[in-house]
Amino acid sequence: MSSAQPVVDASRSAQGTRIDLDGVSRRYRVGDVTVTALEQVDLHVDEAAFVVILGPSGSGKTTLLNLIGALDVASEGRVRVAGQDITAASSTGRARLRRHTVSFIFQSFNLFPGLTALENVQFGADVAGRADAREVAAETLAQVGLAGRENHFAHQLSGGEQQRVAIARALATGNPVLLADEPTGELDFRTGVAILELLQQQAAAGMTVLVVTHNREIARVADRVIELSSGHIVGDGPPAGGRAPVSELHW
Numbered sequence: 001m002s003s004a005q006p007v008v009d010a011s012r013s014a015q016g017t018r019i020d021l022d023g024v025s026r027r028y029r030v031g032d033v034t035v036t037a038l039e040q041v042d043l044h045v046d047e048a049a050f051v052v053i054l055g056p057s058g059s060g061k062t063t064l065l066n067l068i069g070a071l072d073v074a075s076e077g078r079v080r081v082a083g084q085d086i087t088a089a090s091s092t093g094r095a096r097l098r099r100h101t102v103s104f105i106f107q108s109f110n111l112f113p114g115l116t117a118l119e120n121v122q123f124g125a126d127v128a129g130r131a132d133a134r135e136v137a138a139e140t141l142a143q144v145g146l147a148g149r150e151n152h153f154a155h156q157l158s159g160g161e162q163q164r165v166a167i168a169r170a171l172a173t174g175n176p177v178l179l180a181d182e183p184t185g186e187l188d189f190r191t192g193v194a195i196l197e198l199l200q201q202q203a204a205a206g207m208t209v210l211v212v213t214h215n216r217e218i219a220r221v222a223d224r225v226i227e228l229s230s231g232h233i234v235g236d237g238p239p240a241g242g243r244a245p246v247s248e249l250h251w
C-alpha cells in the first residue's frame with residue numbers, strides 16, 4: 001500500500017477544511033416526547049486533523065457526524081464546514097456540500113453489491129463530478145492496496161477489503177473532509193488496525209478525518225479526542241497519556 005499520498009482534489013479544498021459548530025443543539029420530536037441528541041455544542045476543528053469522537057451508545061456521536069456531513073440539520077446553532085454555513089443553506093446547498101466537500105464511510109461498508117470494486121469506487125468519483133472518474137478510481141483502489149481486485153464484487157472480498165473499497169470510494173471523491181462512523185466496528189483487531197493506519201495517512205496527507213467510535217483504544221492514535229456524554233462535550237484534547245502509534249494498540 002502506498003503511504004500518505006495526497007488524494008484531495010486541490011480545487012475542492014481551496015476554502016480549507018475547518019469545521020465550526022457554535023451553540024448547536026439537535027432535538028427530535030417523537031410523538032409527545034422530545035429527545036435531545038445534542039445540547040449547545042461548540043466545536044472547532046482545524047484542517048488536516050485526525051479527530052476521534054468518543055462516547056457511549058446514545059451520547060450523540062452519529063448525530064454530530066450527520067450534522068457535519070449535511071445529512072441532518074441542527075435545531076439550533078450554526079454548523080460551518082469549509083467556510084460554508086450548512087444551517088443557512090438550502091437543500092440544494094447541502095447537497096452540493098455532500099457532493100464536493102465531505103465523504104462518508106460506515107461500519108457496515110455499504111458497498112453496492114451489484115457493482116465491482118472498481119465500479120463502487122468510480123461511483124464516488126462520478127457523484128463528485130470528477131471528469132477522470134475511472135482513472136481516479138483505479139488509482140485510488142491501488143492506493144488502498146487493492147490493485148488486482150478491480151473486478152471483484154463485495155461478496156468476493158473480506159471485511160477488511162470491503163472497508164478498503166469503501167475508503168477508496170470516499171477518497172475518490174477528492175473531497176477534503178472524511179467522516180467515518182465506527183469504521184472498524186465489524187473488523188478483527190489486525191484488520192481494524194490496518195484501516196486506522198489508512199485513515200491516519202489521509203489526515204497526514206491533508207484531509208480532515210473524523211472517526212466516531214465507542215472504542216477508547218482507537219482514541220489513543222488521534223491528534224484530538226472529543227468525548228460526548230448525553231449530548232454534551234465532556235472532554236476535548238489530546239489522548240490521555242499522549243498519542244500512541246497504531247502499532248501499540250490492543251483491543
Ligand SMILES: Nc1ncnc2c1ncn2[C@@H]1O[C@H](COP(=O)(O)OP(=O)(O)OP(=O)(O)O)[C@@H](O)[C@H]1O
Nearest residue numbers: 028030035036037056057058059060061062063064
Ligand atoms: N431520528 C431520530 N429520532 C429520534 N431520536 C433519535 C433519532 N436519532 C437519534 N436519536 C436519539 O438521539 C440520541 C443520540 O443518538 P446517536 O445515534 O447520535 O448516538 P450515538 O452516540 O451515535 O449512539 P451509538 O453509539 O449507539 O450509535 C439517542 O438518544 C437516540 O435515540
